[in-house]
Amino acid sequence: MSENSVLNVFHPDAFNLFNVCSSLRKVCADLKDPFVRLATNDITIFHPIKPQLAHKELPQDIPKAMGANKFYIQQKLDGERLQLHMREGQFRYWSRKTTDYTNLYGANMVEGALTPHIHNCFHHKARSLILDGEMVAWDPIGEQYLPFGTLKSAALGQ
Numbered sequence: 001m002s003e004n005s006v007l008n009v010f011h012p013d014a015f016n017l018f019n020v021c022s023s024l025r026k027v028c029a030d031l032k033d034p035f036v037r038l039a040t041n042d043i044t045i046f047h048p049i050k051p052q053l054a055h056k057e058l059p060q061d062i063p064k065a066m067g068a069n070k071f072y073i074q075q076k077l078d079g080e081r082l083q084l085h086m087r088e089g090q091f092r093y094w095s096r097k098t099t100d101y102t103n104l105y106g107a108n109m110v111e112g113a114l115t116p117h118i119h120n121c122f123h124h125k126a127r128s129l130i131l132d133g134e135m136v137a138w139d140p141i142g143e144q145y146l147p148f149g150t151l152k153s154a155a156l157g158q
Contacts, residue, residue: 013038021047022098045087045128048094078148079136087128091115104155113155 007014011031018027020043031038043049057065062073081096090108093101106112109119122129137146137154146154 010034019050022050022094023047043130045085045130046092048083048085048098049130049132050098051081051083051096051132053096077134077136077145079134079145080151082133082135084131085129086122086126086131089119091119104152113157 003018004015007018007027010027011034014027014031017030017038018024021027026047062071082101083094083096085092085094091102091106091112093105093114095101102112104113106115109116135151137151138144139146
């Protein structure tokens with residue numbers, strides 16, 4: 001039985017809301033009445049979003065799938081998929097499975113392994129944002145990305 005089956009029994013909008021907010025607490029609180037439908041499934045700062053995940057294609061099948069459309073191929077960086085949410089100088093980090101890594105990377109500009117180094121990278125008018133991408137560890141001496149699985153060790157300074 002999938003989460004889709006269970007959530008749809010609870011409320012017709014439950015699965016869609018869960019895919020936006022990844023919070024069963026929010027789904028249960030917002031959808032108490034199964035007869036009241038959601039007007040929107042808004043993305044909200046500090047509620048992790050379930051990302052859309054790509055699927056693999058064989059390299060020789062890509063031109064056929066794309067047809068005559070122009071396309072680019074980007075090298076896959078082998079790190080960890082993370083979301084960064086920022087509002088008014090407060091930061092939160094989540095994995096693609098919505099594990100909270102804020103304690104490791106930093107909730108504000110003075111704590112964590114990452115936030116003190118990036119908080120000034122955002123335009124001063126940016127009050128809130130959500131970034132979703134692949135985080136990798138970089139070796140500045142060897143000028144290369146570190147292998148998969150070393151990100152948390154690098155963040156811990158090990």
